[in-house]
Amino acid sequence: MLVLLAGGAGYIGSHTAVQLLDAGHDVVIVDNYSNSSPEAVKRIAEITGRPVRAYEADVKDRDAVSRIMQENSIDCVIHFAGLKAVGESVRKPIEYYRNNIDTTLTLLECMNEHGVRNIVFSSSATVYGEENPYPYIETMRRGSCSNPYGWTKYMMEQILEDAAKADPELSVVLLRYFNPIGAHASGRIGEDPQGIPNNLMPYVSQVAVGRRDHLTVFGNDYPTPDGTCRRDYIHVMDLADGHVKAVEFAARNKGTEVFNLGTGTPYSVVEIVEAFERNSGVPVKYEFGPRRDGDLAEFWANADKAREVLGWTASRTLDEMCRDSWNWQKQNPEGYGN
Numbered sequence: 577m578l579v580l581l582a583g584g585a586g587y588i589g590s591h592t593a594v595q596l597l598d599a600g601h602d603v604v605i606v607d608n609y610s611n612s613s614p615e616a617v618k619r620i621a622e623i624t625g626r627p628v629r630a631y632e633a634d635v636k637d638r639d640a641v642s643r644i645m646q647e648n649s650i651d652c653v654i655h656f657a658g659l660k661a662v663g664e665s666v667r668k669p670i671e672y673y674r675n676n677i678d679t680t681l682t683l684l685e686c687m688n689e690h691g692v693r694n695i696v697f698s699s700s701a702t703v704y705g706e707e708n709p710y711p712y713i714e715t716m717r718r719g720s721c722s723n724p725y726g727w728t729k730y731m732m733e734q735i736l737e738d739a740a741k742a743d744p745e746l747s748v749v750l751l752r753y754f755n756p757i758g759a760h761a762s763g764r765i766g767e768d769p770q771g772i773p774n775n776l777m778p779y780v781s782q783v784a785v786g787r788r789d790h791l792t793v794f795g796n797d798y799p800t801p802d803g804t805c806r807r808d809y810i811h812v813m814d815l816a817d818g819h820v821k822a823v824e825f826a827a828r829n830k831g832t833e834v835f836n837l838g839t840g841t842p843y844s845v846v847e848i849v850e851a852f853e854r855n856s857g858v859p860v861k862y863e864f865g866p867r868r869d870g871d872l873a874e875f876w877a878n879a880d881k882a883r884e885v886l887g888w889t890a891s892r893t894l895d896e897m898c899r900d901s902w903n904w905q906k907q908n909p910e911g912y913g914n
C-alpha cells in the first residue's frame with residue numbers, strides 16, 4: 577500500500593515510516609517541519625535503504641495536499657500532523673484548534689476529492705479525561721479533557737467518526753496512544769523536542785547527556801505506591817508496529833474502530849529514572865517539586881482489543897525503552913541539530 581504520512585517527519589511518524597517500509601509498504605511524507613527536521617527523512621531512507629518521497633507543505637493548505645494526492649495514488653492516510661504540547665495549548669488555544677482541526681478537515685476533504693478511503697488517526701489517552709477509572713477501555717465515555725490539546729483530540733475523533741457515518745466507503749481507525757518513549761535501535765532517529773522538553777523521557781535523557789542540570793519530579797504525594805505518577809510507557813517501535821497493523825486493518829474495514837495502544841503496565845516517574853540509570857550507566861539527578869497542573873495520578877491501557885482485533889501487542893520491555901532512548905540521545909546530543 578502507498579501510505580501518506582501527514583506529519584511523518586516527527587517522532588512517531590518517522591518510526592512508523594521505517595516499520596511501514598520494512599513491512600513492504602511505500603510512504604509519502606508531508607510535513608511543514610514546524611516541529612521536526614528534514615534530516616529525519618534522510619535517516620528513514622538511510623535505515624531502510626529505500627527512497628522516501630517527502631513534501632514540505634502545510635497540511636492545512638488544501639491546494640498543496642490535493643496536488644500531493646493527485647501526484648500519488650494514496651491507499652491510506654495516517655494523520656500525525658498535530659501540535660501536541662499540553663501547556664502550550666493552554667496558552668495558545670486558538671493556534672491548537674486551528675492547526676489540529678484544520679489539518680483533519682483538509683485531509684478529509686482531499687481524501688474525498690481523490691477517492692482515498694482509509695485514514696488512521698493519532699489520538700491520545702487524554703480523551704478519556706479526568707473521570708474514568710483505569711485501566712482505560714475503548715468503550716468508555718470520552719470527555720472532561722483538562723486542556724485544549726485534549727479537546728482537539730476529542731473533537732477530531734468526533735469529526736472523523738461523523739465523516740465515516742456519512743460515507744459508507746470510509747474506514748477510520750482511531751489509535752489512542754499512551755506514553756511513547758524509546759527510539760529506533762540504530763540510534764539514527766528519535767525524539768527531538770524543541771527547547772525545554774515537556775515530556776519525561778526526553779527530559780531524563782537530556783539530564784543524562786549534560787544538557788540539563790536535574791529533573792524535577794512533579795509531585796511525590798500522589799496516592800500511588802511510591803507517591804509519584806504512574807503512566808503506561810510504550811516503546812515507539814511497538815507503537816509504529818501498531819500503525820502497520822492499523823493500516824492493514826483499515827483497508828479491510830469500513831466505519832470507525834478505536835484502539836488503545838499501550839502495554840497495560842504502569843511505571844512511576846521514579847521507576848523510569850531508576851530504569852534509565854540502570855540501562856545507561858549514567859546517574860540522573862532529580863529533585864521532588866510540586867505537582868504539575870492537570871496531571872492525573874495514574875492511568876494505563878486495557879490493550880485487549882488491539883490484541884484481539886489487530887493481532888498486535890507491545891513486546892518491548894522498559895529496559896529496551898530506556899536503552900534505546902539513551903542510545904539515540906548519546907549519539908545525537910543536540911538531536912537532529914547536530
Ligand code: NAD
Nearest residue numbers: 583586587588608609610611612634635657658660698700
Ligand atoms: P511530533 O511533533 O514529533 O510530530 C508531529 C509532526 O507534524 C511534526 O513533524 C510537525 O512538524 C508536523 N506538523 C504539525 N502541524 C503540521 C501542519 N499543519 N502541516 C504539516 N506538518 C505539521 O509529534 P509526535 O510525538 O510524533 O506525535 C504525532 C501525533 O501523535 C500528534 O498528533 C500527537 O498529538 C499524537 N500523540 C503524541 C503523543 C506523544 O506522547 N508523543 C501521545 C499521544 C498522541
Ligand code: UFG
Nearest residue numbers: 700701702753754774775776779792793794805845868871
Ligand atoms: N514528569 C515529571 N517531570 C518532568 C516531566 C514529566 O515529573 O519534567 C512526570 C509527569 O508529571 C507525569 C509523567 O512524568 O507524571 C509523564 O509526563 P509526560 O509529560 O511525559 O506525559 P503525560 O502523561 O503528561 O502526557 C502524555 C502526552 C500527552 C498525552 C498524555 C495522555 O505528552 O500528549 O500523555 O496520553 F495527552
